[in-house]
Amino acid sequence: MNTSTMRSTQNEQQMNDLISAEVVSMDAYAASKSEDTVAKAKGFLDTAFPLATGSHKDVSSYVVYYQNLLMFFKDGTHSGLRDPRQFVALNGHKSEPSAILLQDKGTHVALTFDRCGTTGSQDLADIDDIQLEGHKYWISILNIDEEGRTPKTEQDQLFTAKDGSDYLLK
Template sequence: MTTLANPMQQELQIQQQIQLITELNQQHVRQVMDYSKGFLDKTFPLARGSHKDVASYVVYYQQLLAFFQDGSTSGLQEPAQFIALIGHRETPEALLLQNDGRHVELVLNRRGMQGSQDPAGIDDIQLQTTVPECHWFSLISGRQISCRSRAEKSFTAKDGSDYLL
């Protein structure tokens, strides 16, 4: 019996360790997302409320609207900071914001690793860096993003024209 119990105990310990690592990882992702949304609140503040409480983003005419769980909405405090989007205005795949000449992209994907856990579906927040060449940085993963992966993106300006980075 002890030989059977030993492998079973080991399997149970492994499962418990995997569960603990998963919980720690989820907690870390929530902390990173909270920090990132705090960045959005400081750099791209809403007229009312916080990006932390947004349930979805929609483009209405040429304005970015944030919808909250209670049905209320808010635009950006500075509407001109919204520049372009990818996808449909009612269900955008990405939103492009601009502050002091630098772009920030909100990648929206409710099926993505982070997006499936986020009420607004934010899967990543990518920042254009100050390096002269094309360099972007992911706030969520902490990794640099190559220009090749960004070259495939086709943005539509808020007026409906093509927007090139």
Template sequence: MTALTRSSLKTQPITCEKLDIAKEYLDQHCPLDQGSHLHATHYVVYYNHLMAFFADGSHCGLKFPKQFVALCGHRDDPTAILLKKDDQLHIELSFNRCGDSGRLDRANVDDIQVETPLSTVSTGAEHKKFWMSFLSGVQDTTHHKQYTAKDGNDYSL
């Protein structure tokens, strides 16, 4: 066994544990109508609604459908889903079936990031948004994130 393989085996349980914690957070702040994000195998956007599918073939939407606000990629296979919590802060689920985390997750979730309450910091003409990644910790972005709103318009953060 190579060092790379041994190293990746050590990080797999940690990654899975962090994703489970992130999905429990989703269950608390953006719950599904039935079931749990822990058991979702795929997410799609059907018309203007986010749908979660499960291994047994069942599916459901969000308990509060208005929490789904935008996506990146195709509605049948999004690369990112953007949700808005009751406090008006966002949660981004990113998907990548080839990613370090996404290849281990049944729904191919590669990361879940939460917009922090002190998310916008101005430094002259530049605005920074701070996001907390459940997998890698706090990250800052100096550029705006672009999405497609559920009505088809642009959605920028």
């Protein structure tokens, strides 16, 4: 192997090491940014939909028991909402809902769960998104792109009210 080939191989290795370090650095930055966003979103839930005891930050699962929303923690304890009337509807099965619909002062907030989702796979309670009801759209507070934009989804959604009837949002 001649000297120029060795230098070229060393330069390629150094470049690959530099690129690998940058990728790891960007992944760590994205993860910390995501954790900050989730922490702020759960802080919002603690303010708007406080639990009787504990914090949404520590919840490991959300379950509907009869017509009540229960939040379970890692240690097996559980809590309800301080104001149980704030829970209005769900999607999916009561023991493992795909979405929970809360309401405060006429505004709906939907928690969507997906343990395989981008955010849900990193969250203790599998929360993949938290969406606020806008005038015509749902506005995500977890899925925000680099420019600060949030994807909007159509407002019309059908849920199951806690009494078992249809709950349509228009």
